[in-house]
Amino acid sequence: xxxxxxxxxxxxxxxxxxxxxxxxxxxxxxxxxxxxxxxxxxxxxxxxxxxxxxxxxxxxxxxxxxxxxxxxxxxxxxxxxxxxxxxxxxxxxxxxxxxxxxxxxxxxxxxxxxxxxxxxxxxxxxxxxxxxxxxxxxxxxxxxxxxxxxxxxxxxxxxxxxxxxxxxxxxxxxxxxxxxxxxxxxxxxxxxxxxxxxxxxxxxxxxxxxxxxxxxxxxxxxxxxxxxxxxxxxxxxxxxxxxxx
Amino acid sequence: xxxxxxxxxxxxxxxxxxxxxxxxxxxxxxxxxxxxxxxxxxxxxxxxxxxxxxxxxxxxxxxxxxxxxxxxxxxxxxxxxxxxxxxxxxxxxxxxxxxxxxxxxxxxxxxxxxxxxxxxxxxxxxxxxxxxxxxxxxxxxxxxxxxxxxxxxxxxxxxxxxxxxxxxxxxxxxxxxxxxxxxxxxxxxxxxxxxxxxxxxxxxxxxxxxxxxxxxxxxxxxxxxxxxxxxxxxxxxxxxxxxxxxxxxxxxxxxxxxxxxxxxxxxxxxxxxxxxxxxxxxxxxxxxxxxxxxxxxxxxxxxxxxxxxxxxxxxxxxxxxxxxxxxxxxxxxxxxxxxxxxxxxxxxxxxxxxxxxxxxxxxxxxxxxxxxxxxxxxxxxxxxxxxxxxxxxxxxxxxxxxxxxxxxxxxxxxxxxxxxxxxx
Numbered sequence: 001x002x003x004x005x006x007x008x009x010x011x012x013x014x015x016x017x018x019x020x021x022x023x024x025x026x027x028x029x030x031x032x033x034x035x036x037x038x039x040x041x042x043x044x045x046x047x048x049x050x051x052x053x054x055x056x057x058x059x060x061x062x063x064x065x066x067x068x069x070x071x072x073x074x075x076x077x078x079x080x081x082x083x084x085x086x087x088x089x090x091x092x093x094x095x096x097x098x099x100x101x102x103x104x105x106x107x108x109x110x111x112x113x114x115x116x117x118x119x120x121x122x123x124x125x126x127x128x129x130x131x132x133x134x135x136x137x138x139x140x141x142x143x144x145x146x147x148x149x150x151x152x153x154x155x156x157x158x159x160x161x162x163x164x165x166x167x168x169x170x171x172x173x174x175x176x177x178x179x180x181x182x183x184x185x186x187x188x189x190x191x192x193x194x195x196x197x198x199x200x201x202x203x204x205x206x207x208x209x210x211x212x213x214x215x216x217x218x219x220x221x222x223x224x225x226x227x228x229x230x231x232x233x234x235x236x237x238x239x240x241x242x243x244x245x
Numbered sequence: 246x247x248x249x250x251x252x253x254x255x256x257x258x259x260x261x262x263x264x265x266x267x268x269x270x271x272x273x274x275x276x277x278x279x280x281x282x283x284x285x286x287x288x289x290x291x292x293x294x295x296x297x298x299x300x301x302x303x304x305x306x307x308x309x310x311x312x313x314x315x316x317x318x319x320x321x322x323x324x325x326x327x328x329x330x331x332x333x334x335x336x337x338x339x340x341x342x343x344x345x346x347x348x349x350x351x352x353x354x355x356x357x358x359x360x361x362x363x364x365x366x367x368x369x370x371x372x373x374x375x376x377x378x379x380x381x382x383x384x385x386x387x388x389x390x391x392x393x394x395x396x397x398x399x400x401x402x403x404x405x406x407x408x409x410x411x412x413x414x415x416x417x418x419x420x421x422x423x424x425x426x427x428x429x430x431x432x433x434x435x436x437x438x439x440x441x442x443x444x445x446x447x448x449x450x451x452x453x454x455x456x457x458x459x460x461x462x463x464x465x466x467x468x469x470x471x472x473x474x475x476x477x478x479x480x481x482x483x484x485x486x487x488x489x490x491x492x493x494x495x496x497x498x499x500x501x502x503x504x505x506x507x508x509x510x511x512x513x514x515x516x517x518x519x520x521x522x523x524x525x526x527x528x529x530x531x532x533x534x535x536x537x538x539x540x541x542x543x544x545x546x547x548x549x550x551x552x553x554x555x556x557x558x559x560x561x562x563x564x565x566x567x568x569x570x571x572x573x574x575x576x577x578x579x580x581x582x583x584x585x586x587x588x589x590x591x592x593x594x595x596x597x598x599x600x601x602x603x604x605x606x607x608x609x610x611x612x613x614x615x616x617x618x619x620x621x622x623x624x625x626x627x628x629x630x631x632x633x634x635x636x637x638x639x640x641x642x643x644x645x646x647x648x649x650x651x652x653x654x655x656x657x658x659x660x661x662x663x664x665x666x667x668x669x
């Protein structure tokens with residue numbers, strides 16, 4: 001199904017694209033976290049597929065799926081690095097927004113409004129890399145969702161999955177801090193009960209048919225106002241890498 | 246995820262032809278082909294960027310004869326040049342600075358006994374720095390950018406217009422890039438066109454610069470005399486030659502510079518005494534009016550400022566070029582890491598990392614050199630006693646002294662990787 005969109009709609013999407021990409025706006029926490037997420041993602045892909053990040057377009061030839069692509073904060077960097085990217089988001093309004101920004105950036109990205117489950121059920125060619133960042137805490141059935149992710153991967157493929165831990169600290173930092181004190185995220189963005197501990201996530205990933213190979217924390221330093229990758233501190237935001245054998 | 250959406254594809258304005266943005270002419274445009282511009286170009290080309298360097302001067306105007314200009318390269322700056330493959334070729338033509346002696350003095354009285362003495366033997370890294378003649382350093386940098394096929398050199402061209410991501414030259418060509426870097430000095434046109442305002446003030450001082458030949462060897466010792474009218478530095482060059490940088494109140498400086506050579510030397514001679522024996526001029530004489538000029542922001546959309554374009558400081562500590570090299574190390578590192586993550590190298594948040602990294606260092610040095618100049622360019626007897634006491638205190642405390650030596654060598658602070666001698 002194709003939708004033609006009128007000029008007023010385009011103006012609205014332009015405003016939303018500007019909002020998604022405003023580093024001091026509504027999505028500021030995501031922009032602050034992004035270099036750290038990209039460091040982890042790029043290093044894992046480089047390691048798994050033996051790519052040299054100092055070379056131009058190191059991910060050329062890799063098919064990459066970005067689930068919950070939003071405005072394209074990950075899809076655009078991955079495209080710049082040479083990957084062939086499909087970005088999907090269940091929120092219909094994000095798609096034209098992401099398309100518009102990719103056009104403005106001179107990047108060709110295949111954005112679609114669909115879900116991992118629907119895509120897995122289709123004849124879509126499988127992917128070398130699946131990015132599954134800050135999505136699993138929003139889905140109704142994590143195991144069904146992760147199984148769909150597994151089905152979307154080629155054998156030998158890599159999935160990067162990040163989410164929020166469930167403990168008193170993540171409740172304070174992730175919900176009270178981010179949503180109520182800092183107003184970084186709209187209230188109600190997260191339901192703490194849906195947060196998943198690293199052990200639970202590893203178990204779910206294994207049940208989905210994948211092999212977890214790595215886990216790290218994203219640690220926020222309130223003094224330097226920077227995020228960094230931590231081998232030990234997985235207490236709030238954390239990320240995992242899994243492969244399909 | 247919310248189920249229920251089919252594999253729908255939305256296409257904005259399907260009737261429009263797909264917008265293909267033409268590829269950028271360059272990744273990065275550098276405006277200014279002095280010393281900072283070519284050094285930055287080499288650092289960026291080493292990371293794989295395509296770079297254009299634009300300078301208003303024709304290539305042929307860069308002479309290879311000694312014109313009297315030279316630079317004090319802190320140890321960290323030589324490491325940056327080393328990481329860029331430049332240093333090995335010029336090291337032997339540069340003079341190591343083994344010791345720095347600083348003293349209070351008055352014209353006619355010659356130097357007072359040394360109050361401060363910094364010796365490189367107190368730190369393990371080696372000499373505190375090197376004196377490099379302009380002709381040596383500039384030629385090495387220009388030859389290297391000419392030879393690098395990732396770098397396009399455009400000499401004799403002026404930028405007449407600039408947008409966020411493109412410049413138009415005086416021959417009507419337009420060049421696009423993801424980032425434009427202003428290395429165009431204190432009166433940076435790049436900053437002005439980007440709407441970046443400047444703050445600063447003039448000192449009623451002008452620096453007189455010349456090179457001398459002298460009878461006695463300098464033994465690699467740099468001297469700094471604090472005179473009431475302004476500081477005087479004697480910096481060792483290869484052979485029995487030294488570079489003299491000396492400040493006077495502007496009206497006096499203009500008169501002195503207009504004097505014939507023998508009368509010029511007659512004025513210079515009593516200011517540092519006779520310890521180098523007979524002296525004569527060994528190159529042209531220059532004057533530079535001293536002012537402090539800081540850009541209010543180091544970045545604007547798709548624009549970054551480097552060196553004097555960002556911060557023209559008082560040359561009292563010889564830190565201008567070294568500060569520029571720190572900018573270069575930081576900017577090259579920030580955009581290289583951004584590129585390897587797939588980020589847009591000209592994006593606001595990327596450039597902001599560079600600005601935050603450099604802001605503190607810049608302010609510290611600008612304010613520091615200003616305060617030192619005001620404190621020392623003064624004949625007030627109370628201030629004289631106070632600074633002699635302060636210098637004596639530093640001299641008597643080895644730990645503090647080592648701290649100053651490491652500071653002078655540029656080895657302190659949040660050092661960019663290139664300034665440790667390692668490529669990115």
